[in-house]
Amino acid sequence: xxxxxxxxxxxxxxxxxxxxxxxxxxxxxxxxxxxxxxxxxxxxxxxxxxxxxxxxxxxxxxxxxxxxxxxxxxxxxxxxxxxxxxxxxxxxxxxxxxxxxxxxxxxxxxxxxxxxxxxxxxxxxxxxxxxxxxxxxxxxxxxxxxxxxxxxxxxxxxxxxxxxxxxxxxxxxxxxxxxxxxxxxxxxxxxxxxxxxxxxxxxxxxxxxxxxxxxxxxxxxxxxxxxxxxxxxxxxxxxxxxxxxxxxxxxxxxxxxxxxxxxxxxxxxxxxxxxxxxxxxxxxxxxxxxxxxxxxxxxxxxxxxxxxxxxxxxxxxxxxxxxxxxxxxxx
Amino acid sequence: xxxxxxxxxxxxxxxxxxxxxxxxxxxxxxxxxxxxxxxxxxxxxxxxxxxxxxxxxxxxxxxxxxxxxxxxxxxxxxxxxxxxxxxxxxxxxxxxxxxxxxxxxxxxxxxxxxxxxxxxxxxxxxxxxxxxxxxxxxxxxxxxxxxxxxxxxxxxxxxxxxxxxxxxxxxxxxxxxxxxxxxxxxxxxxxxxxxxxxxxxxxxxxxxxxxxxxxxxxxxxxxxxxxxxxxxxxxxxxxxxxxxxxxxxxxxxxxxxxxxxxxxxxxxxxxxxxxxxxxx
Numbered sequence: 001x002x003x004x005x006x007x008x009x010x011x012x013x014x015x016x017x018x019x020x021x022x023x024x025x026x027x028x029x030x031x032x033x034x035x036x037x038x039x040x041x042x043x044x045x046x047x048x049x050x051x052x053x054x055x056x057x058x059x060x061x062x063x064x065x066x067x068x069x070x071x072x073x074x075x076x077x078x079x080x081x082x083x084x085x086x087x088x089x090x091x092x093x094x095x096x097x098x099x100x101x102x103x104x105x106x107x108x109x110x111x112x113x114x115x116x117x118x119x120x121x122x123x124x125x126x127x128x129x130x131x132x133x134x135x136x137x138x139x140x141x142x143x144x145x146x147x148x149x150x151x152x153x154x155x156x157x158x159x160x161x162x163x164x165x166x167x168x169x170x171x172x173x174x175x176x177x178x179x180x181x182x183x184x185x186x187x188x189x190x191x192x193x194x195x196x197x198x199x200x201x202x203x204x205x206x207x208x209x210x211x212x213x214x215x216x217x218x219x220x221x222x223x224x225x226x227x228x229x230x231x232x233x234x235x236x237x238x239x240x241x242x243x244x245x246x247x248x249x250x251x252x253x254x255x256x257x258x259x260x261x262x263x264x265x266x267x268x269x270x271x272x273x274x275x276x277x278x279x280x281x282x283x284x285x286x287x288x289x290x291x292x293x294x295x296x297x298x299x300x301x302x303x304x305x306x307x308x309x310x311x312x313x314x315x316x317x318x319x320x321x322x323x324x325x326x327x328x329x330x331x
Numbered sequence: 332x333x334x335x336x337x338x339x340x341x342x343x344x345x346x347x348x349x350x351x352x353x354x355x356x357x358x359x360x361x362x363x364x365x366x367x368x369x370x371x372x373x374x375x376x377x378x379x380x381x382x383x384x385x386x387x388x389x390x391x392x393x394x395x396x397x398x399x400x401x402x403x404x405x406x407x408x409x410x411x412x413x414x415x416x417x418x419x420x421x422x423x424x425x426x427x428x429x430x431x432x433x434x435x436x437x438x439x440x441x442x443x444x445x446x447x448x449x450x451x452x453x454x455x456x457x458x459x460x461x462x463x464x465x466x467x468x469x470x471x472x473x474x475x476x477x478x479x480x481x482x483x484x485x486x487x488x489x490x491x492x493x494x495x496x497x498x499x500x501x502x503x504x505x506x507x508x509x510x511x512x513x514x515x516x517x518x519x520x521x522x523x524x525x526x527x528x529x530x531x532x533x534x535x536x537x538x539x540x541x542x543x544x545x546x547x548x549x550x551x552x553x554x555x556x557x558x559x560x561x562x563x564x565x566x567x568x569x570x571x572x573x574x575x576x577x578x579x580x581x582x583x584x585x586x587x588x589x590x591x592x593x594x595x596x597x598x599x600x601x602x603x604x605x606x607x608x609x610x611x
Contacts (some may be wrong), residue, residue, distance in 0.1 A: 019445070020452050031465035148590040150541050152548050153564060153583035160576045171572060264456035268545055272568070283549050286460040294464065301457045
């Protein structure tokens with residue numbers, strides 16, 4: 001019975017995943033084909049004396065003269081073979097670049113993700129416990145303000161304060177200048193990671209905090225908490241025994257559901273700190289009209305977001321008894 | 332407005348409306364100031380370059396000697412226009428899609444849900460880069476990009492509201508009286524959607540403005556000649572290490588203030604038009 005359910009929901013996921021990916025590849029392909037930017041011109045770039053004939057040859061070689069549908073078919077076919085093409089700006093296979101950049105981004109995003117989750121949850125709990133009193137009111141104002149601050153500006157402010165004024169952290173990049181790649185120590189990497197990660201986590205902790213607060217307030221207003229209070233439980237023990245269990249799951253789920261914002265924020269944070277990750281590469285690909293890389297990153301980011309949402313659903317399904325029972329009733 | 336004790340007091344509704352008007356006037360004022368001020372005020376003047384904030388130039392001047400206050404206000408004015416247009420379009424899309432999903436056939440509903448998943452499945456920033464790239468960068472790309480990426484949340488909200496209203500008894504009565512689905516939608520459902528629509532529209536502004544400036548900051552939005560906030564901030568990045576903090580600090584702060592004010596505007600409007608939060 002249980003395994004049947006797993007097979008069923010996995011099948012449903014697989015279908016949704018595949019249809020979404022197909023649709024995203026079609027839409028993004030149409031979008032880049034619509035672009036008025038001439039890829040040949042971009043490729044040739046600043047090199048002078050490229051004759052009309054040579055341009056024609058490049059266009060011919062790339063198949064730019066074929067109708068779009070045909071080009072899409074060729075592109076999709078090579079995608080299925082695992083060939084994402086060659087990046088124009090890095091002159092290397094797209095998949096290699098995505099893999100390499102994602103490793104750098106992952107360190108950044110993971111740090112920010114964990115940090116913002118813990119910080120947001122803690123603040124949310126404090127706000128919820130002191131609902132309506134001054135800690136709640138102050139923190140709520142702070143959180144609402146945080147929601148209104150653009151990621152890239154907070155990054156710039158951090159740079160101004162911590163790098164330029166105080167000189168605590170480097171101005172950007174992920175490794176120090178002039179040091180061979182194999183001699184970079186872990187400490188140096190962490191030193192370069194702190195500010196971007198802090199910037200990125202400022203993006204989402206306020207959301208988690210406000211959400212957690214709402215949930216906790218709901219729980220604390222319930223009858224069973226009133227009963228617990230009446231029987232003399234302290235505020236902390238009420239939070240630990242009744243609050244935590246009820247609010248941890250929504251917060252975790254929400255945090256898994258925020259992969260989309262995380263990725264979007266990493267584009268900005270990495271650009272500000274010239275951190276060589278996937279987000280900065282996405283922006284560079286768009287600026288440099290590097291179509292294969294742009295398409296590759298779009299597809300990759302969609303997979304990334306999908307995996308996040310799927311994890312959120314799976315965790316909910318496993319950990320929440322209500323939903324678990326709901327599944328069983330369905331059958 | 333005089334209470335019995337003789338003290339001058341205002342009730343919450345009046346206070347909310349007053350705040351609403353004040354915020355609106357402030358934002359409209361920024362917009363007007365930005366459009367009216369002539370471009371001569373931000374002509375390059377090398378005798379004034381790189382000045383620290385002073386009484387004459389409250390936000391300082393940049394390396395071309397342009398007054399940062401004027402540039403900031405002009406940039407905000409553009410941001411407000413872009414935000415207004417893009418979120419209006421987005422909200423209208425959301426209204427149509429949401430109502431269509433809730434009142435149409437179940438196949439249409441499935442399709443729309445799938446579509447929302449699709450749009451939400453790509454990170455906003457990446458989708459915006461893609462759309463802006465398709466439009467060849469520039470203002471049009473930003474407008475279209477922001478308009479087609481922001482409707483999903485509101486559409487979901489409207490869909491669930493419509494579904495809720497449709498299950499009410501008076502809709503059933505109306506149906507028994509022989510009205511068709513379209514008549515019911517227009518006369519019984521759409522009027523209920525107006526508060527949600529307005530609030531959703533205003534609360535979309537902050538996101539639209541932030542995404543516009545992020546996109547411009549990355550270099551995909553407005554062109555470098557325009558005094559957009561994103562442009563100002565990305566320019567200031569070059570001079571960060573020289574310690575010219577005012578180039579980035581004040582314009583960004585003003586952007587945050589405008590975003591916060593739009594947020595307040597929406598929340599205050601919600602208190603007035605939304606019957607559920609009117610009696611909090």
